[in-house]
């Protein structure tokens with residue numbers, strides 16, 4: 001296996017030198033006004049905004065979707081474009097017939113759009129794989145561990161999702177978790193940059209890379225990823241960025257303003273940026289893959305195969321994408337990101353900032369509500385992700401009641417960020433909480449409200465009104481529920497049930513179609 005001595009990648013790529021602020025590679029269309037109008041028109045173009053569910057009081061309500069940090073809804077504009085493209089569907093590994101050539105062209109175009117969306121130069125490759133950030137971070141942890149086995153330390157932060165922590169523990173070895181800053185209100189903000197600098201100095205010789213989230217899925221707080229990349233590069237380490245949460249909310253640039261602060265790897269999930277069903281994305285410097293065997297082997301990545309040997313293509317991303325790709329998903333992602341880029345992520349960011357400001361203000365006024373993380377935008381910038389607990393009721397009961405009585409979809413528990421959530425709750429220490437601390441009343445966790453571009457102030461008002469009702473009548477709500485008692489912290493309604501199979505069944509949907517055929521042929 002070929003091993004390279006480390007040379008800072010930004011020194012290898014003088015062409016990355018740019019002296020002005022990065023401007024978007026997908027050129028926004030029309031005037032600022034045109035783009036705001038397009039954003040307004042886009043707000044209603046999502047599957048699932050009109051879905052209605054029965055409520056526990058016997059009525060039916062259109063759902064209010066406030067769980068976009070988990071997965072956004074799917075953009076119907078892109079869906080229509082993909083449906084039209086799929087008239088040409090064929091496998092990209094076929095080569096000469098029209099459909100195969102058209103799909104191959106579209107698949108390349110999807111990669112190009114994603115690269116442009118994150119401002120990647122030709123020094124980067126865009127690799128599709130898996131269904132989200134988890135696949136990309138595992139892949140890159142393996143690649144970077146193999147590339148530099150003598151560097152067995154990864155520095156990350158306390159605010160990471162498990163996906164940006166466990167792969168580094170498993171594949172690289174030692175993970176150091178840097179604490180967060182306290183803002184002037186005493187709340188958790190972004191990573192403590194001084195502590196990070198100190199840790200980088202301490203592990204300089206062994207540090208493989210710094211892995212950091214661009215925005216927290218718990219507090220929404222944004223990290224200074226380019227400043228962090230610069231600090232990592234100064235000691236010959238790399239910077240890997242988890243953009244799962246930021247991609248749908250902020251303009252992204254892997255290159256930044258200056259080569260020294262360019263990111264080495266950036267991963268994102270299409271299902272969190274209005275393209276559920278699309279592949280996970282890894283944008284990485286091509287040089288990182290040089291001389292390494294691809295992580296997965298099979299069809300589509302080889303130049304020549306004999307029974308006793310094979311030669312892998314040098315072409316990227318092909319060599320990292322063995323097998324038939326998820327073409328419809330890739331096209332959906334390409335169409336969606338092109339649409340967002342043409343409207344302009346700056347317009348989307350500004351719009352969401354206003355909504356977030358409004359929501360923080362209104363939610364913080366609910367009696368007995370604790371907000372987690374820095375919640376003044378002028379103190380710490382954040383995306384539209386807001387977590388809280390009510391003094392009056394446990395998070396599992398709040399989430400269930402918001403769904404059952406108000407048709408409001410939120411997430412609760414620890415959001416795959418257990419160390420951070422426990423820290424915010426002051427529940428750290430020891431080898432685990434005693435059993436009585438993990439009952440349905442005391443299970444560590446929070447309630448999370450998160451926005452997509454389809455959310456409005458009406459949605460914020462709806463959740464605030466609902467929370468106020470819960471706070472006014474906690475005993476009444478508590479009587480309607482019983483704890484699941486299965487260690488999950490879930491609460492179940494005592495009399496109301498809305499079984500998922502009552503809403504949709506694949507087998508029934510198939511039968512409906514067959515009955516339609518029967519009716520037309522009778």
Ligand code: PMP
Pocket residue numbers: 069070131132133134135161163164213215216217242244245269271416
């Ligand atoms: N990182 C962050 C910050 C996330 O919020 C998530 C998803 N909740 C992930 C990583 C993992 O993404 P995926 O499930 O799409 O692999």
